Amino acid sequence: MRPSSQASSPTVPLNRPFYERDTVRVARELLGKMLVRRIGHTVLQGVIVETEAYRGEGDPASHAYRGPTKRNAVMFGPPGHAYVYFTYGMHYCLNVTTEPLGNPGAVLIRAAEPTSGIEQMKKRRRTDQMRILANGPAKLTQAFVVDRNLNGHDLTLGKKLFISEGANVERLEIASTCRVGIRVGLEKPWRFFFRGNSFVSKQ
DNA sequence: CTAAAGATGTCCT
């Protein structure tokens, strides 16, 4: 028996130095990590299986490409914070900020394999099918109850939203392709995912 | 001020 203080604890959040690095590297290394969302006494968890890197200067697909604005301000702030934006009039997408303060960068969390709070997620997503609970950036935010209220949230505090080391993760081969849903910057292979994992948005 | 596109998902054929 483990001590009760550790029993269902989703472990320790990744620290600031993890995020304060090259965006593409962070995107790759976030695969296999555990995304954790706490809502009161409820805990939703899932293993990250797909990510995309977005930089600033030199990356025309990035919101930060043309410099800071009200929307992308968080991307220019300190690393290890949530950048949540609203798109297509109805969807939210979750990113984690990277790079040192003042240097824009973020990693889009595109898909996760749910491991805890699955019943809650099924309810939120209005489906019983495991594979489509969080296999896309907007499906993921719906399943994990992430919206504009979490924009700017510090991910190193281990409170409402954070990421920790993933345990017992099947170590699949990491594949990289061009990013999804963009019209520019297609030459950059900055989408990463576990090849063969059925919770990825697209193989 | 006006307009168009958007780091998408769902339903339809």
Added chain:
DNA sequence: GGACATCTTTAGA
């Protein structure tokens, strides 16, 4: 493979 929902942000007049 394609239409469409829906609204914020940004670019341009």
